Amino acid sequence: MFEKVLTFGTIAVILALWFAVTGLQLVDPKLVPSPQSVWTAFLDIAQNGYRNRTLFQHIGASLGRLIAAFLLAAAAAVPLGLASGFNAKIRAVLEPVIEFYRPLPPLAYYTILVLWLGIGDQSKIALLLLACFAPVYVSCVAAVIKINQDYLNCAYAVGAGRWQVFLHVVFPACLPDVLTGLRTALGVGYTTLVSAEMVAATSGLGWMVLDASRLLRSDITFLGIIIMGITGVLMDRGLRLLERRLVPWKGKE
Amino acid sequence: MNQLRQKQEEPLLALNHISFRYPAKKDEITALRSLSFTVETGEFLCVLGPSGCGKSTLLRMIAGFLKPTQGEIRMDGRRIQGPDWHRGVIFQAPTLYSWLNVRENIAFGLKMRKTAKDEIRNVTQSYIERVGLKGFETKKPYELSGGMKQRVSLARALVNQPDLLLMDEPLGALDALTRQDMQALVRKIWHETGNTVLLVTHDVDEALALGTRIMVLSSRPGRILNEFYPDFTRRFLSGDGEEVQYLPEYLAMRREIMKEMIRESGPAE
């Protein structure tokens, strides 16, 4: 309970500082816009949109790309990661590829993706898919490897086959770590998305922020950043809620 | 299965010059060397030995989780190639599945083998009652005490009606009273089902209170130092209660076994 107070206190202090610094005109409003002007910008964009698109279209464009890529990545990385952890041969095939591209900065290969897939949503979704895939894959492999071997042995010893063990023991046993991996992936995907929209796009939060800063509209830039932050936190909250529903035993074993 | 097996000279379980080495960086660790013995149907064999002598290794080989480096293990005359539901296994740390409740944990083997739904329900329920878990069917493992968890482990192995029950210090982590309760339960179930049991323990009193045969192993690599054939478990069954532990013959055998074990674990010559 006291932690909640601390959290809200921190937010309140930051807001108060922001009001104070801008209210006393300690800095150029071009560098730090006042909270009031950011709020006005919000009302304005929410009603009139920004550069031919409403605010919700920008948010929707960003989140649509992110969620599509995230779901595709999860659908591919969870089974492949678990299978790689379970079967050394599958791992031997997949791991070198993933080990190679994982440390690359996504923007390094984004230009290639744009060349291949064009400047539209496809190249962005492909980029995010790659960015989200690696953390999920890696956490799945690690999760399978750390399963207590006796959990599997006990299943074999009551007559389960290899496929049944994978489905009924390996998968649920790894679920807590899989969900942690998904949360990491969503975070990585989000940051990548914003950078991608800053490089090449005509819609989305990332693009809006960059475009506004080119026009020296720091109120809109601030607004964009705040919206990004809040949506990021909300999405992570959503996954944490899902985690609590799906793996109530986490940390209780 | 027990009834189906023809009466033959073949023992239920036969180990023939079993050796096991764990690979290691420098020297291999020889856990067991050239161990041979047989187990007959209906026996309750307790294996005693100093820590690290290879008891768990032995049990894992019989379960089929580990392959002997040398020698072969036969059950019903057939070579053990891997895990098989005719051999039930219970470990010291219960390996229950947290995502399943008590009933689902116990029914797991039956479900995997695609037993009919009705049968699963009936058999599972009867074992739940047998091990005293009635009322806990829908609890998750993390909501249970250590003793309860071991009851679930026991039922989970028993529903498959294995011919041989392998237990690795199943009661080691329990407090004295709970352990006594569980010993009585294991004894009762062994008696009722006519199961064959191989139990690894480091508790001499547990071995004496349960076993019909006690095998004392040497320190690593484990050899058979001596064997004893107590019958106190039947006297417990016939209701002699705790008094059994004060019988002169009980104390005499206990002393013999302790002597064997202390000589083995004492200062190296």
Ligand SMILES: Nc1ncnc2c1ncn2[C@@H]1O[C@H](COP(=O)(O)OP(=O)(O)OP(=O)(O)O)[C@@H](O)[C@H]1O
């Ligand atoms: N996975 C392993 N890798 C290497 N050595 C091992 C491994 N497991 C066990 N050992 C070694 O093999 C020997 C026998 O181990 P084991 O677990 O069978 O002993 P134990 O008799 O069950 O001991 P305890 O009574 O303490 O449970 C020990 O000396 C141990 O150090």
Ligand SMILES: [Mg+2]
């Ligand atoms: Mg052991």
